[in-house]
Amino acid sequence: MAKILVIDKEECVGCESCVQICEEAFSFNEEEQKAEVILPDGGTADCIEEAIETCPVECIRWEEE
Ligand code: SF4
Structure with missing residues (x-):
């Protein structure tokens, strides 16, 4: 099963x-003042795991599709 x-x-x-850590996978929605995923399958971005670990409220995660 694929992960998103x-x-x-x-x-x-x-x-x-x-x-800031991983602009390949995340962008900032100024209107909502929230981050959003722009690369749902993660691509080859090595920085994703670092971004997940750095998030202060641990709200970035992989889910089974
Ligand atoms: S709280 Fe987490 S998901 Fe939201 S902008 Fe910060 S690091 Fe990204």
């Missing part, structure tokens, strides 16, 4: 850490 990268927007506090 998701951000729980309810929990995201808009710190932008994930975007």
Whole structure:
């Protein structure tokens, strides 16, 4: 089963850490003041795991599709 990268927007506090660490996979939605995933399958971005570990509220995760 494939895994997809998701951000729980309810929990995201808009710190932008994930975007700074891994702009290939995340972008910042200025209107919502929340981060969003722009590369759901993760591609080959090595920085994703670092972004997941750095998120202060641990709201970035892999989910089974
Ligand atoms: S690191 Fe976490 S809390 Fe910060 S913007 Fe990204 S998803 Fe939101």
